[in-house]
Amino acid sequence: MKFPVLILNFKAYAEAAGRRAVEIAKAAERVAKELGVNIAVAPNHLELALVAQSVEIPVYAQGVDVESPGAHTAHVALGNLKEAGAAGVILNHSEAPLRLNELARYVGRARELGLDVVVCAPDPTTSLAAAALGPHAVAVEPPELIGTGRAVSKYKPETVVKTVQLVGKHFPDVAVITGAGIESGEDVEAALRLGTRGVLLASAAVKAKDHYQKIMELAKPLLK
Amino acid sequence: MKFPVLILNFKAYAEAAGRRAVEIAKAAERVAKELGVNIAVAPNHLELALVAQSVEIPVYAQGVDVESPGAHTAHVALGNLKEAGAAGVILNHSEAPLRLNELARYVGRARELGLDVVVCAPDPTTSLAAAALGPHAVAVEPPELIGTGRAVSKYKPETVVKTVQLVGKHFPDVAVITGAGIESGEDVEAALRLGTRGVLLASAAVKAKDHYQKIMELAKPLLK
Amino acid sequence: MKFPVLILNFKAYAEAAGRRAVEIAKAAERVAKELGVNIAVAPNHLELALVAQSVEIPVYAQGVDVESPGAHTAHVALGNLKEAGAAGVILNHSEAPLRLNELARYVGRARELGLDVVVCAPDPTTSLAAAALGPHAVAVEPPELIGTGRAVSKYKPETVVKTVQLVGKHFPDVAVITGAGIESGEDVEAALRLGTRGVLLASAAVKAKDHYQKIMELAKPLLK
Amino acid sequence: MKFPVLILNFKAYAEAAGRRAVEIAKAAERVAKELGVNIAVAPNHLELALVAQSVEIPVYAQGVDVESPGAHTAHVALGNLKEAGAAGVILNHSEAPLRLNELARYVGRARELGLDVVVCAPDPTTSLAAAALGPHAVAVEPPELIGTGRAVSKYKPETVVKTVQLVGKHFPDVAVITGAGIESGEDVEAALRLGTRGVLLASAAVKAKDHYQKIMELAKPLLK
Numbered sequence: 001m002k003f004p005v006l007i008l009n010f011k012a013y014a015e016a017a018g019r020r021a022v023e024i025a026k027a028a029e030r031v032a033k034e035l036g037v038n039i040a041v042a043p044n045h046l047e048l049a050l051v052a053q054s055v056e057i058p059v060y061a062q063g064v065d066v067e068s069p070g071a072h073t074a075h076v077a078l079g080n081l082k083e084a085g086a087a088g089v090i091l092n093h094s095e096a097p098l099r100l101n102e103l104a105r106y107v108g109r110a111r112e113l114g115l116d117v118v119v120c121a122p123d124p125t126t127s128l129a130a131a132a133l134g135p136h137a138v139a140v141e142p143p144e145l146i147g148t149g150r151a152v153s154k155y156k157p158e159t160v161v162k163t164v165q166l167v168g169k170h171f172p173d174v175a176v177i178t179g180a181g182i183e184s185g186e187d188v189e190a191a192l193r194l195g196t197r198g199v200l201l202a203s204a205a206v207k208a209k210d211h212y213q214k215i216m217e218l219a220k221p222l223l224k
Numbered sequence: 225m226k227f228p229v230l231i232l233n234f235k236a237y238a239e240a241a242g243r244r245a246v247e248i249a250k251a252a253e254r255v256a257k258e259l260g261v262n263i264a265v266a267p268n269h270l271e272l273a274l275v276a277q278s279v280e281i282p283v284y285a286q287g288v289d290v291e292s293p294g295a296h297t298a299h300v301a302l303g304n305l306k307e308a309g310a311a312g313v314i315l316n317h318s319e320a321p322l323r324l325n326e327l328a329r330y331v332g333r334a335r336e337l338g339l340d341v342v343v344c345a346p347d348p349t350t351s352l353a354a355a356a357l358g359p360h361a362v363a364v365e366p367p368e369l370i371g372t373g374r375a376v377s378k379y380k381p382e383t384v385v386k387t388v389q390l391v392g393k394h395f396p397d398v399a400v401i402t403g404a405g406i407e408s409g410e411d412v413e414a415a416l417r418l419g420t421r422g423v424l425l426a427s428a429a430v431k432a433k434d435h436y437q438k439i440m441e442l443a444k445p446l447l448k
Numbered sequence: 449m450k451f452p453v454l455i456l457n458f459k460a461y462a463e464a465a466g467r468r469a470v471e472i473a474k475a476a477e478r479v480a481k482e483l484g485v486n487i488a489v490a491p492n493h494l495e496l497a498l499v500a501q502s503v504e505i506p507v508y509a510q511g512v513d514v515e516s517p518g519a520h521t522a523h524v525a526l527g528n529l530k531e532a533g534a535a536g537v538i539l540n541h542s543e544a545p546l547r548l549n550e551l552a553r554y555v556g557r558a559r560e561l562g563l564d565v566v567v568c569a570p571d572p573t574t575s576l577a578a579a580a581l582g583p584h585a586v587a588v589e590p591p592e593l594i595g596t597g598r599a600v601s602k603y604k605p606e607t608v609v610k611t612v613q614l615v616g617k618h619f620p621d622v623a624v625i626t627g628a629g630i631e632s633g634e635d636v637e638a639a640l641r642l643g644t645r646g647v648l649l650a651s652a653a654v655k656a657k658d659h660y661q662k663i664m665e666l667a668k669p670l671l672k
Numbered sequence: 673m674k675f676p677v678l679i680l681n682f683k684a685y686a687e688a689a690g691r692r693a694v695e696i697a698k699a700a701e702r703v704a705k706e707l708g709v710n711i712a713v714a715p716n717h718l719e720l721a722l723v724a725q726s727v728e729i730p731v732y733a734q735g736v737d738v739e740s741p742g743a744h745t746a747h748v749a750l751g752n753l754k755e756a757g758a759a760g761v762i763l764n765h766s767e768a769p770l771r772l773n774e775l776a777r778y779v780g781r782a783r784e785l786g787l788d789v790v791v792c793a794p795d796p797t798t799s800l801a802a803a804a805l806g807p808h809a810v811a812v813e814p815p816e817l818i819g820t821g822r823a824v825s826k827y828k829p830e831t832v833v834k835t836v837q838l839v840g841k842h843f844p845d846v847a848v849i850t851g852a853g854i855e856s857g858e859d860v861e862a863a864l865r866l867g868t869r870g871v872l873l874a875s876a877a878v879k880a881k882d883h884y885q886k887i888m889e890l891a892k893p894l895l896k
Contacts, residue, residue, distance in 0.1 A: 009297060011294070011295050011296055011297050012290065012293050012294060012295070012296040012297075012299050012300065012301040012304060013293060013294065013295070014293035014294075014303065014304060014307070017293060017304040017307035017308060018273060018304070018307035018308050018309065020307075021273070044300065044301075044304065044308075045269035045270055045272075045298070045300055046269055046272045046273050046285075046300055046304060046305075046308040047272075047273045047308060048269075048270045048271075049242060049245070049270050049271045049273070049274040050273040050274040050277065053274065061270075061298075062297045062298040063297065063298025064298075066236065069236050069237060069238035069241060070235070070236060070237065070238075071235050071236070071237070071319060071370070071371050071426070071427070072235055072236040072319055072320075073233060073235050073236075073286045073287065073314070073317040073318075073319040073320050073426075074269070074285075074286040074287025074288075074300075074314075074317060074319070074320035075236050075319070075320065076236065076268065076269055076270055076298075077236040077268075079238065080236060080238060080241040080242070080268065080270060081270075083238070083241035083242035083244075084241060084242050084270040084271060085242065090297070090298075092772060092773070093297040093298060094297075094773065095295060095296055095297040095298070095299070096296075096297050096298035096299065097771040097772065097773045097774070098771060098772060099769040099770060099771050099772070100764060100769065100770060100771070100772040100775055100793070100798060100801060100802065101764070101766065101769045101793070101794055101798055102769070103772055104794075104795070104797055104798040104801065108797075121772070121773070122773055122776075123776070125776055125780070125804065125805060125806070126772060126773055126776040126805070128804045129772060129776065129801040129802070129804040129805050130772065130801070132797065132800040132801040132804050132842075133797060133798070133801050134797070146295070147295050170804075170842055202295070202297075203295070316548060316549070318549065321547040321548065321549045321550070322547060322548060323545040323546060323547050323548070324540060324545065324546060324547070324548040324551055324569070324574060324577060324578065325540070325542065325545045325569070325570055325574055326545070327548055328570075328571070328573055328574040328577065332573070345548070345549070346549055346552075347552070349552055349556070349580065349581060349582070350548060350549055350552040350581070352580045353548060353552065353577040353578070353580040353581050354548065354577070356573065356576045356577040356580050356618075357573060357574070357577050358573070394580075394618055457745060459742070459743050459744055459745050460738065460741050460742060460743070460744040460745075460747050460748065460749040460752060461741060461742065461743070462741035462742075462751065462752060462755070465741065465752040465755035465756060466721060466752070466755035466756050466757065468755075469721070492748065492749075492752065493717035493718055493720075493746070493748055494717055494720045494721050494733075494748055494752060494753075494756040495720075495721045495756060496717075496718045496719075497690060497693070497718050497719045497721070497722040498721040498722040498725065501722065509718075509746075510745045510746040511745065511746025512746075514684065517684050517685060517686035517689060518683070518684060518685065518686075519683050519684070519685070519767060519818070519819050519874070519875070520683055520684040520767055520768075521681060521683050521684075521734045521735065521762070521765040521766075521767040521768045521874075522717070522733075522734040522735025522736075522748075522762075522765060522767070522768035523684050523767070523768065524684065524716065524717055524718055524746075525684040525716075527686065528684060528686060528689040528690070528716065528718060529718075531686070531689035531690035531692075532689060532690050532718040532719060533690065538745070538746075541745040541746060542745075543743060543744055543745040543746070543747070544744075544745050544746035544747065594743070595743050650743070650745075651743070
């Protein structure tokens, strides 16, 4: 997994459904190529394979439901992600929280499969536990700020700093990124200044009038 | 929704992951066109949009996780299915059982959206409850036969017959289809003879060496 | 199961925790004996056996987690309810919604065990589906009114009436009771006038300053 | 929390339902007093308050469903445990796995409430993550051995030793205990020799013909 990184989560937003998922992913790809920075997109499950065959930047799954392929109607299997075109997976997003024991298995298996692995957590202590499982990155995201437009890097900088310290002390191989309420390039810059190695965001990019322009603003701080 | 119908569920089988989902769907499309019969395919979430833009036969979602689009990371929203290209949805498969109250809401909303709605249930009594919710079809599938190769139409014909009677008595507008263990054209024929209006199946088609040939065999009884 | 009935749900209220569960149950027992009416209490799981050995009126479980006794840490098994002293069970409360297929199995098994079975549902259509499963009673409770003090019998009488009609038409052996927002004897009376055969309520009794007095008020309309 | 400790989990075994829960707890109490060792019992939710008022040894809840008391029908609230008589809580048993984020909140809240907190985990890495959350003890239990009679201390000693090392290195304040397949005093002794500070077990005690005698055998190694 390459850092610093900007990860764009499309969630289940109507604004990123169907063909619009491909359009937003292509805008992200254009910015990534123009700036030479790392941007990954995480479309909804429904459009994952479609987006993956449409762009060259990394495509991440927003999560998984089971570990192994098989007779699992309506479930997304970790073991099928690469076949569908995914290069990574986000696990334990606060909107799709996982049981600790499953999470531990998924992290181990995803790394074996060669996927980038990002585990979300709501606070420093939980981030430390997540880091103990050995993902590439932990994304600390206070749930109360998600979707609010009040950036974690401005409104809860101490949460970010403490996570960077705790994880850095015990599990220095695990990168810390952050998210929640990130709306502007300035918010991204603040997050990086706090010691993180990237940002995970959703609505600011997905709901932007001009996706290319907004993603460009958000990605520029990665250059510094 | 058109009957009689053959619905092919790809589950999360590795044999139907990535590009293979498109290949199986195209084989089904070829059979549907050649025979002039109704075949729907239900790819895994990961390939839904990709399959939907690749074939003209109805594409069904294997299930959904939430009703409305929005900030639902790693969840599939009913409200995004049409945008992704789906024409219908399978709900309450025994591998993805739904809470009664959610199921009731999903059935109502899916019909408003113009989607075909199939609700699975394990036995006659539960099928009756499912039919009370007003889907287009109820698929009675004894879970103990799913994936066994022992066809419900041969090994539990009384389950099918009782479901057809119960649902027909109380909710005659709801079609009864069936599934579980269906492996051959003969099994499909037996299911139709018991009074059902279609068959839901998975492994027999997905794991066939020659998808076209197997689906042709399975679909032919629909002509009679 | 005897009708008309008043069922008092203690939920996980702090006001009904520990010894207070026994006190409220004893107040209900006193009213039941004085008036000669049917009152059942549904204490939290933690106090079920304790309450059951303290009173003679029927004690209902608020729900169950699994069907059979066994190696199910932190789960309540339907098969252990009678041993713990329960005479009935409430299933599918909107705060503990059950999967349709489980609910169907639990209803059947609970009746075999000789337990009173009440299934909750949020609206007429879902109540009809619940009734199809064959419980003693269906309790229609619009979730948006639960805990509000705005009684279903006053604010949504048409929901109650439609449920009584639908269930009565298809499954006349299933009694319809109701709940949500019931605060006073007047609310109970209104519910019975709409054709129901009982009321399920929680906070009005549990949070009352004087449990005996409040339960007396709520139970009196059962006499008429 | 006092160590070394023997924790007896009654699960949802029929053998420990109703009055039998009190009998087994009393046998454990007798052994604890006679030997002067630490034994805690974890009855099913249904009998928790009843057992707690019947014995003086610590009574643990087998788990919880929500954090705060309130309108949570059929859920056990952490905040009501003390009122019901519990002195501690077992979290994340493999039969009742918890989401990482919930688990983190529950551990923190349970400690604030003055409860003993034991978090189960299936392997060394997951145990490390569990220890990061700050419970009194982590119980490493390979799920494939639970209920088999093949003791973890004999069949997977390396799992126990690695957990003791990993947790001891990063979080030395957290005790490591173990469980799974423990059947005899010899198994308990082996577990303690591997560096653990206690044992969590279920069927060996619950299903014993003579509870007192079996618990005596299992507890004696704690004396050394």
